Amino acid sequence: MDNLTTDVSARLRRLRQQYLSAKARLLGKAFYCEALAGNSELNLCINSDLTVSCNCHDVDGSGHIGDLNHESLKACLAGPVADRFRSQLAEGRLPIANCARCCDLRMVDKHEAARRADDRRLPDFLMVENTSACNLRCTSCPRTTIRGLRRKPSMSLDEVRKVAGELKACGVKRVAYLNLGEPFLSRHILQELEIIRQENPDITINTSTNGVVIDSDAKRDAALLMDTMQVSIDGVNQEMVARYQRGNDFQKAFGNMKALVAYRDARGQTQPTVIWKYLLFWWNDRKKYVRQAIEMAKEARVDGILFEKTVSPFYALPVRSYLGLHNQLGEETWGGRYVPLRPAPGQP
Secondary structure, eight states: OHHHHHHHHHHHHHHHHHHHHHHHHHHTEEEEETTTTTOOSSOOEEOTTSEEESSTTOSSSTTEEEETTTSOHHHHHTSHHHHHHHHHHHTTOOSSGGGGGOTTEEEEEHHHHHHHTTOOOOOSEEEEOSBOOOSOOOTTOOHHHHHHHOSOSBOOHHHHHHHHHHHHHHTOOEEEOOSSSOGGGSTTHHHHHHHHHHHOTTOEEEEEEOOTTOOSHHHHHHHTTOSEEEEEOOSSSHHHHHTTSTTOOHHHHHHHHHHHHHHHHHTTOOOSEEEEEEEEOTTTOSHHHHHHHHHHHHHHTOSEEEEEEOOOSGGGOOHHHHTTTTTTSSEEETTEEEEEOSOOTTOO
16 A cells, blocks of 8 residues: 555646646746745755755655755755756746645746746755654655665764754754654764754754654653654554554553653753644544543643644545534644643743
């Protein structure tokens, strides 16, 4: 089923790429990319082998725009590949299939697209993939492809120092410390985050984790250097979680999440903000399961729970959720609903 899911997803991206390019020609429009313009809130990633990608789902390398082994981050963003992508977008063509699914793609008037093609502001936000290795085998994740793509599965501490310097040189203010791997699989994640914060003391660092390996004080100390953490547990029991997050251990992940909050609170800290991320599928989005998850989140004393609708695999879409089953819950976010459970720092 993995190969089928990956193949269908790739075919759909190519079809949408063709459709959007044809639509632009028909309407006399063109495109620009918020990521390549330095305005992204999600994309632009330094990968574990120090290649730089223009999108966060670059599983085939088509989005590589440079390599920090040979050039600076500034040079990558202003280099020939990035410029070619900008020019093709301004001509009304999508340079790679992933453009078709990217939230940073914009269809605009041709004159606006031409003007935007020259927009090269350095980014405020960047993703850093300290490792592409993962302890799970999630259904929609092309894990075998990712292993073959990266020249190195994890960054060394010297490479993290190089990345920290690049972040400082570009004035990056916010980092998502994750991409196509489990960040806490790194044996030296605590040192990595200390290096980044030493070089960039005011930077904001967020991450997402499956929580299974946050099982020691060293890993919890590393977590305390984050500003926000999402812990992905897609259900309320082992059977439910394992349907998508293959290899996950529900009791271990939930227990580690709960222990992290207790560890943070015992030290009088307010960071990281810990959020349970619950990805909705057709098998776990019934009201009774969602209510149960909220009660369990309260028990764990996390700061909130995020219910996000999956877009893959195609056969697992939570149709009830897409039809508005949970629209009364909490606050609307991109792709779902967020239920805050504890007051934000500084609030009564």
